[in-house]
Amino acid sequence: MQRSKIKDIFAREQSGGDVLVQGWVKTRRSSKSVTFVQITDGSTLQDLQIVVDESNPSHEAASGLTTGCSVSVEGVLVESPGQGQKYEVQASSLTVLGESDPDSYPLQKKRHSPEFLREIAHLRPRTNTFGAMARVRNSVAYAIHTFLQERGFQFIQTPIITASDAEGAGSMFQVTTLDLNDVPKDAGKVKHEVDFFGKPAFLTVSGQLEAEIFAMALSDVYTFGPTFRAENSNTSRHLAEFWMVEPEVAFCQLDGLTELAEDFLKYLCGHVLDKCPEDMAFFNKFYDDSTIATLEGIANSQFERITYTEAVKMLQESGEKFEYPVTWGIDLQSEHERYLTETKIQRPVIVTDYPKGIKAFYMRLNDDDETVRAMDVLVPRIGEIIGGSQREERREVLEARMSESGISHDEYSWYLDLRSFGTVPHSGFGLGFERTVQFVTGVSNIRDVIPFPRTPGSAEF
RNA sequence: UCCCCGAUAGCUCAGCGGUAGAGCGGUCGGCUGUUAACCGAUAGGUCGUAGGUUCGAAUCCUACUCGGGGAGCCA
Numbered sequence: 001m002q003r004s005k006i007k008d009i010f011a012r013e014q015s016g017g018d019v020l021v022q023g024w025v026k027t028r029r030s031s032k033s034v035t036f037v038q039i040t041d042g043s044t045l046q047d048l049q050i051v052v053d054e055s056n057p058s059h060e061a062a063s064g065l066t067t068g069c070s071v072s073v074e075g076v077l078v079e080s081p082g083q084g085q086k087y088e089v090q091a092s093s094l095t096v097l098g099e100s101d102p103d104s105y106p107l108q109k110k111r112h113s114p115e116f117l118r119e120i121a122h123l124r125p126r127t128n129t130f131g132a133m134a135r136v137r138n139s140v141a142y143a144i145h146t147f148l149q150e151r152g153f154q155f156i157q158t159p160i161i162t163a164s165d166a167e168g169a170g171s172m173f174q175v176t177t178l179d180l181n182d183v184p185k186d187a188g189k190v191k192h193e194v195d196f197f198g199k200p201a202f203l204t205v206s207g208q209l210e211a212e213i214f215a216m217a218l219s220d221v222y223t224f225g226p227t228f229r230a231e232n233s234n235t236s237r238h239l240a241e242f243w244m245v246e247p248e249v250a251f252c253q254l255d256g257l258t259e260l261a262e263d264f265l266k267y268l269c270g271h272v273l274d275k276c277p278e279d280m281a282f283f284n285k286f287y288d289d290s291t292i293a294t295l296e297g298i299a300n301s302q303f304e305r306i307t308y309t310e311a312v313k314m315l316q317e318s319g320e321k322f323e324y325p326v327t328w329g330i331d332l333q334s335e336h337e338r339y340l341t342e343t344k345i346q347r348p349v350i351v352t353d354y355p356k357g358i359k360a361f362y363m364r365l366n367d368d369d370e371t372v373r374a375m376d377v378l379v380p381r382i383g384e385i386i387g388g389s390q391r392e393e394r395r396e397v398l399e400a401r402m403s404e405s406g407i408s409h410d411e412y413s414w415y416l417d418l419r420s421f422g423t424v425p426h427s428g429f430g431l432g433f434e435r436t437v438q439f440v441t442g443v444s445n446i447r448d449v450i451p452f453p454r455t456p457g458s459a460e461f
Numbered sequence: 462u463c464c465c466c467g468a469u470a471g472c473u474c475a476g477c478g479g480u481a482g483a484g485c486g487g488u489c490g491g492c493u494g495u496u497a498a499c500c501g502a503u504a505g506g507u508c509g510u511a512g513g514u515u516c517g518a519a520u521c522c523u524a525c526u527c528g529g530g531g532a533g534c535c536a
Contacts, residue, residue, distance in 0.1 A: 029495050036495050049496070066487095084496055108472065108486050110497055115528060116472070171534090206536090231534055232462055244536060323532090334532075387536065432536030445529090456462095457527090 001074065007043035015079045015087055021048060022072045022097070024126055027109040030063040037065055037094075039073070042131050045278045049080065049088040058094035067109055068100030068126070111286075114448045121452055121461045129286070132279035133449055136272055137437050143271035144224060144245050144433075147264060153220045153247060158207030160226065163199055164411060171230035172202035173240075203228035207246050208428060209362075209415055212391065215248040215426055216418050222247040224433075232456050236445045237382060237435060241454040248428035254364075254373040254390040257427040258350050261377050261386050262303045264431070265348065269295040272440050280441075288442025294380065295440065297347065304345045307353045308332075308371065311340060318344065331358045334383055341378040349378045361405040362415075363389035364425075365397055375429065382439045388429020395419035 001020040009019060023041035030036070033054045038047040050073050052062035065071065075091040082088070106120050107127065117124040124130040145155070161175055177196040178184065184191040192199050207223035214221045227244045247260065273280060273295055284292045306314070315326040315336050320343075324333045332340075332351070341349045353366060354374040363372035377386035392398040398419055402409060409416065437449040447453040452461045 027497075029493095029498055031493055031495080032491095034494060036498095038496070047496090051494080080494095082494060082496065102487060103471080106471070108497095110472075110485060112472065118528095227536075229535075233534060234462085235532085235534090236530080238535070242536065382536095384536065430536055435536055 005043035006039075006041050006046065006048045009048060009077065009087060010044065010046055012077070012087070015077045017077055018074065018092075019077050019089060020072070020074050021050075021089060023048070023070070025065050025067055025069045025071060025100070027067060028062070028065045035059060035062040035065075037062055037071070037073075039071060040126070040131070042125070042134075045128060045132055045135075045282055046085070049082070049085055050075070050091050050094065051088055052091045052094055056091060056094075058091060061096055062091070062094050065096070066100055066102040066105070067107060068102075068105040068123075069096055070098040070100075071095065072097055114443075114445060118447055118453070125451070128282060129448075132276075132282050133437070133441060133443065134451070135279050136276050136283075136441055137449065139272050139275045140268055140433070140437055140440060141224075143268050143275075144431075146271070147267045148222050148245075148247060151220065153222045154214070154218045156207075156211055156214045156218075156221045156223055157225065158204070158210040158223045160204050160228075161197075161201055162204045163197060163201050164209070172205055173228050173230045175201045175203060205229055206244070206430065208248065208430065209412075211246055211248040211428065212415070212418060212426065215250045215428070216422070216424070219250045220247070234456060236447075237438065239434060239446055239450065239453055239455060240459075242446075242450070243433035245431045245433060246428060248426065250424050250426045252390075252427045253425050254352060254375060254427055257388055257390065257429060258303075258305060258352065258375055261350065261375070261388065261429055261431075262348075265303075265377070265379075265385075265436075266299050268436060269440065270299045273299075283441045283443065287444070288381075291440070291442035301347050303348045303350050303377070305350045305352065306340075308351055308355065308374075309353065311336075311351050314344060315339065329355050329357065337376075337378045337383045338380075341383075342380045346380070348380075351376050351378065356401075359389070361401040361407055362391055362398070364392045365401065373427075377429075379439055381442075381444075382435050385435050385439060386429050386431050388427065390425065390427040393419055393423045393425050395423070 001018060003022055004019045006021060006023065021039065023039040026038040026040050026047050028035060028037045035052045037050040037052065039050060040047050052059050072095045073089060073091050074093050075089040077087055078090050080086060080088040107123055112127065117127060117130065125134060184194050204227060206227060207225065211221055211223050223246045225243065226241055228241055230240065249257065249260065280292055309328065311332065312326055312328050318339065320339055322335055326336060352375045353371040355370060356365060356372045359372050359374045363374050365372055373390035375388050376384050379385045392401060395416060398416065399409060434446050434449050438446055441449065443449050447455065
């Protein structure tokens with residue numbers, strides 16, 4: 001008999017017929033006359049109840065089941081007389097595939113703290129929370145590809161190893177095959193020429209610059225892959241290894257980019273609400289009772305658009321006491337971003353046109369010569385979920401900005417070339433994948449929305 | 462990296478100078494178409510690590526480790 005997934009069983013129009021189901025035991029309740037076994041196979045949040053009567057030859061095996069055991073069950077799908085589920089399986093046979101010692105199996109049929117579950121990352125996918133998280137995460141990833149593909153974007157695989165040592169987005173992990181206990185040196189300096197790539201190499205902090213190359217040929221492209229930051233960041237929204245989506249759009253200026261970002265986020269939220277209603281109801285119940293309302297609200301509301309200068313004015317006139325006073329030219333602090341998106345405007349806010357001094361060299365300079373065409377999308381609870389800009393397409397201006405920032409023209413000659421040979425206005429942004437999953441689920445710590453989190457001092461599993 | 466808080470049974474926590482506790486989970490028994498089942502019994506801890514103060518430290522002090530919240534960096 002072919003195995004049925006639990007999700008498909010609950011989707012059936014009516015009961016009846018033999019089924020084969022396989023999964024892991026969540027909990028078991030037994031008496032002399034009957035045993036109830038709840039099993040999950042990860043296809044859905046909902047457990048399937050297996051009923052094994054005393055007369056069944058498998059009853060002894062069933063009554064000894066403990067949380068975590070794996071089982072294979074054949075039986076008849078019937079309407080459940082009990083409360084809490086539509087169908088149940090009246091077992092004809094039950095086979096234990098794998099035992100699970102109850103003395104040492106760490107998961108119990110009760111709620112565990114996310115901190116504890118993180119320590120047993122090899123078993124936490126079996127919990128309701130992490131199963132739901134994995135399905136939502138999958139759904140968001142699928143929606144990212146679907147949205148961009150339907151708009152004609154090409155998926156570009158940009159390199160994970162890069163030799164550019166100054167992408168400007170933070171500290172990088174170095175990649176080397178040199179023996180760190182015996183580093184070859186010449187007059188006290190490391191001989192990088194004998195290293196694997198013949199020069200220093202690093203893990204990428206962004207695929208943007210390479211994505212720009214393909215945007216200058218294929219028009220609309222995106223990258224979606226792992227990104228690495230060696231910052232010593234210890235917060236609930238930073239990881240050393242995370243995933244990022246980076247659309248790059250040719251013939252597009254900043255206003256077009258903000259529209260793309262807004263449509264994109266709305267699509268992702270709508271997709272998850274549509275495809276993962278049970279998992280979202282779970283998160284709404286146990287993690288953040290406003291998350292579904294927030295996502296629904298996003299689908300139906302306009303994102304607010306303000307310039308940095310307007311944001312500064314808004315903050316100064318707010319009457320709020322901020323720890324860091326607001327003056328034009330400073331970078332907005334978390335408390336300022338939170339005030340804007342959570343208190344003042346109460347929905348996503350797109351802030352544009354930041355002072356050039358606090359933004360990257362590749363962002364397009366405005367005519368005022370003081371601000372650049374940057375854009376940050378701020379959302380409640382998370383803060384910055386998207387950072388992007390219109391890129392500087394004028395070679396002379398870009399060169400001047402690189403010189404100001406101390407960026408080598410030689411190393412980025414290829415990046416400058418794009419401005420010499422058929423340059424066009426273009427724009428792009430980076431969306432933090434884990435931050436998006438955090439925002440969607442309402443789970444507060446980013447370590448709990450990625451299967452195996454990498455943070456300073458921690459790279460387990 | 463900085464500031465604040467925490468670490469006691471497998472899990473979640475109480476105890477805060479005088480012989481280590483509860484609930485849940487585990488085990489044994491009972492009972493019931495049960496559903497975080499229920500009832501009874503029972504086992505289980507060098508109180509994060511290392512020092513110090515004290516007649517006496519889980520409790521007070523110091524350092525370290527790990528975790529949480531916040532900040533910076535950013536996605």
